[in-house]
Amino acid sequence: MQPLTNRSKIVVKKEMSLYERIYLPAIFSGMMITMSHFFKKKPTIQYPEQTRPFSAVYRGQHVLKRDDNGAERCTACGLCAVACPAEAITMVAAERKRGEEKLYREEKYAAVYEINMLRCIFCGDCEDACPKEAIFLTDRKVDSEVKRNLFTYGKDILVEGVEKDKRVDVSKRQTPEVLEFKKHKEFEHNR
């Protein structure tokens, strides 16, 4: 039969020599190998204190951005929910009332905006789909919880704070190239 690869080996089951049958030399060499590992540097990362270096464009927990005046950018258009391959995003839209101009940038806003973090696959498609630069993935990690329903993050967790120090920096993911790319309406994903 023609061999598919040249990696096949002919197995020989030969009698063991006396030296091999004593086992003790083999045991000794094995124990030396484990002992050499005893003194090796451990690759363990002590997680809560130490963290792995993250990529600048790491896709972690989402943030809903505000504009410079502190108004929510999201208009509840639902493009992110449509783009989401895991169907993790749900929202309820509402109309902006008079006097709420400071809170919401445009006439329509998301009264409820929920992302199920257990369903989310952190692909970043919601961010690509968003025409209002409202949702971004950040380099924050989703915390562990003890109950499944606690993983459904609402606006209380997702929307960033109004104050300067509570804003979430997404400049790494919102580079000029990305902004330029999003302007081209001829691409499928920008329509």
Add this chain to the structure above:
Amino acid sequence: MTLGYVIYKLILAVIVFTVTLLIAMYSTYAERKVAGFLQDRLGPNRAGWFGILQPVADAVKLFMKEEMIPSVSNKTLFIIAPGLSLLTACMTGVVIPWGTSLTIFGTSYSLQVTDLNIGILYLFGVVSIGVYGIMIGGWASNNKYSLLGAMRASSQMISYEVAMGISIIALIMTTGTLSVGQIAAQQHGWHWNILVQPLGCLIFIICAFAETNRAPFDLPECEQELVGGYHTEYSSMKMGFYLFAEYINMFVSSAVISTFYFGGYNMPFIGRFVHDGNLLAILGVVFLFAKIFFGIFFFMWVRWTIPRFRYDQLMNLGWKTLIPLSILNLVLTGAWMMRHEIISVFIK
């Protein structure tokens, strides 16, 4: 027998008991730490400084676990078995000479709880009862895995006790005594028994591994085949007792190996530097414990290096290799001891 003598023996027994339990407790921690380091991990390091409180946390966890007694089990035996296992494990420490003797206010206090003149026989007797804990536990559980584990344990222990016994007979022939205290005392300086009985020492160590059910001979509890072996049905602190007994056995085995073959509390050349008797006795205890700790480390080192034997390989090794070897060792030792008589027969 004065009251002071009784109090001194009681204190010594309590100290030995406490130290045994303490070392067994920290052996569980050391095992995980050694396993971690041998596998390029760090082992437990969260509970306390370097994870030093881990055994306490484990004990608390075991106490908090639900106590389960299977309805089909033999309840009395089911409860007795782990206690028996632990009791026999603790009993062996009595005849080990932990050091020479301390002289306080002109009275000499031996650091051995009791120097039985049949110490070795006592040791073997107690160790043999140890298998009952496993057998009764496995049988009383009324579970096929437990029973299989118990059967394996008993057949393994019986097989390896033969080779162990014969290798010890050779040692008794050269030392001429059954008292553990005297065997330790004879090995002062460089007269360690491993130099007299290297083959016997090797056989004894291998059999000690089998007797303590440690890897590579941990067939009675091999998880991949028998779920948990004889302690499949056990939970909570009864389970803890079995695990604890294993670690105590490991400590006692290390102590016995150190005492029989590696000089016990003796250290070569120490007599040249230290002349004070009490200091020498205390140093002897330190040396013995250093040897024991190395022995325990060796047990763990082997466990995390060598894969488990198959059951037929285990029996082959026991009956076809170790027993003939130990008999050969016995014959050679006898021939060496009687060499003058043998030579004189041929010369005449």
